[in-house]
Amino acid sequence: MAVPVRRHRSLAARLAAPALTLAAVAAAFAYVGTVDPNEPGHYPVCPLLHFTGLYCPGCGGLRSAHAVAHGDLLAALHDNALAVVGYLVFAVGWVLWTAAAVRGRPTSRLVPSTAQLWCAGVLAAVFTVVRNLPFGGWLHP
Numbered sequence: 001m002a003v004p005v006r007r008h009r010s011l012a013a014r015l016a017a018p019a020l021t022l023a024a025v026a027a028a029f030a031y032v033g034t035v036d037p038n039e040p041g042h043y044p045v046c047p048l049l050h051f052t053g054l055y056c057p058g059c060g061g062l063r064s065a066h067a068v069a070h071g072d073l074l075a076a077l078h079d080n081a082l083a084v085v086g087y088l089v090f091a092v093g094w095v096l097w098t099a100a101a102v103r104g105r106p107t108s109r110l111v112p113s114t115a116q117l118w119c120a121g122v123l124a125a126v127f128t129v130v131r132n133l134p135f136g137g138w139l140h141p
Contacts, residue, residue, distance in 0.1 A: 014101040022094060033069025037062035055131050057082055057124045060141025079141045082127045 035042050048056040060080035067076035068087060076084050093110060100107045112120070131139035 008104065011102065014104060015098065018094060018098040018101055025090070025094075029065055029069050032062055032065045037066050055128070055140060057128045063141055078138075081139065082124065 037043050043062055046056055046059050048054055049059055058080070061083040064076045064079040064083040067073070067079055068084070096110055097107055100110065127139070130136040
């Protein structure tokens with residue numbers, strides 16, 4: 001039985017996916033930073049908010065990204081605190097991914113576990129419920 005030979009990819013090849021991901025996210029933030037979501041008509045309305053009047057976990061996310069792009073962290077937290085946490089989690093994950101790629105290490109350790117995904121889902125559900133209750137008005141976008 002032949003043993004598979006593991007090829008070592010070049011640094012450029014290992015960094016291609018993290019670099020393209022960062023470029024896509026930077027382009028999205030640049031667009032949202034340029035095209036203000038606070039002005040009506042630029043982005044579609046949240047269907048859940050439109051039909052039910054309830055805020056989904058993503059409501060205010062574009063306004064939050066716009067505020068982050070302009071360096072206004074307090075406004076970003078007010079518009080959607082969960083999105084700001086998501087931006088931070090993405091940034092940390094991207095740095096870990098890039099560091100693993102530079103070192104040529106496997107990135108399988110960076111995949112969230114089932115328990116972590118359940119925790120994220122529960123956090124999003126709690127955030128959604130609280131922001132739609134009368135005492136959660138401070139979480140409204």
